Amino acid sequence: MRERRARRRAEKAKAAEAEALRQAALDEKYMKEALKQAKKAAELGEVPIGCVVVYGEKIIGRGYNRRNTDKSTLSHAEITALRRAGKVIGDWRLEGCTLYVTLEPCQMCAGAIVQARVDRVVMGCMNPKAGCAGSILNMLQMQEFNHQAEVTRGICEEECSKILTEFFSGLRKRLKNPMVDKQG
Numbered sequence: 579m580r581e582r583r584a585r586r587r588a589e590k591a592k593a594a595e596a597e598a599l600r601q602a603a604l605d606e607k608y609m610k611e612a613l614k615q616a617k618k619a620a621e622l623g624e625v626p627i628g629c630v631v632v633y634g635e636k637i638i639g640r641g642y643n644r645r646n647t648d649k650s651t652l653s654h655a656e657i658t659a660l661r662r663a664g665k666v667i668g669d670w671r672l673e674g675c676t677l678y679v680t681l682e683p684c685q686m687c688a689g690a691i692v693q694a695r696v697d698r699v700v701m702g703c704m705n706p707k708a709g710c711a712g713s714i715l716n717m718l719q720m721q722e723f724n725h726q727a728e729v730t731r732g733i734c735e736e737e738c739s740k741i742l743t744e745f746f747s748g749l750r751k752r753l754k755n756p757m758v759d760k761q762g
């Protein structure tokens with residue numbers, strides 16, 4: 579009797595571990611998709627930040643930062659991805675969805691994520707000077723609001739951070755010597 583219970587417990591632990599590994603692999607896969615979006619922003623000379631929204635293991639919304647191109651503060655990666663996901667789902671409520679973003683969301687995007695009732699948010703790197711998902715404050719998990727999201731941090735962190743530092747060092751070089759980049 580006791581043996582059977584122990585065996586069942588071990589099987590349960592093994593299954594939980596397998597599920598955690600499966601989820602970690604999926605998180606990496608979707609963060610790489612968010613990174614692809616960030617690269618689109620870099621191609622436009624925008625700060626490279628990318629986002630995807632996933633529902634049932636399917637990407638239903640993609641977005642990348644286009645703030646300068648669109649001349650709009652609303653053109654953050656997350657807002658675009660949320661808008662597209664809403665169109666696919668046919669509802670502003672994105673329950674059951676996971677949002678992947680390469681950089682910790684700002685106050686506007688964290689607010690929109692809570693408003694949309696997104697289940698889970700997965701982040702690449704943190705943004706100590708502007709992030710509102712754990713750095714300055716954690717809007718995604720305030721008990722005072724009617725919704726809290728599950729949060730995972732540090733997925734593909736190095737890659738997400740590298741794309742930003744490369745962008746900014748390239749920008750500094752171009753500012754110092756405009757002839758380096760003739761397209762700029």
Ligand SMILES: [Zn+2]
Pocket residue numbers: 654655656683684685686687688
């Ligand atoms: Zn934002």
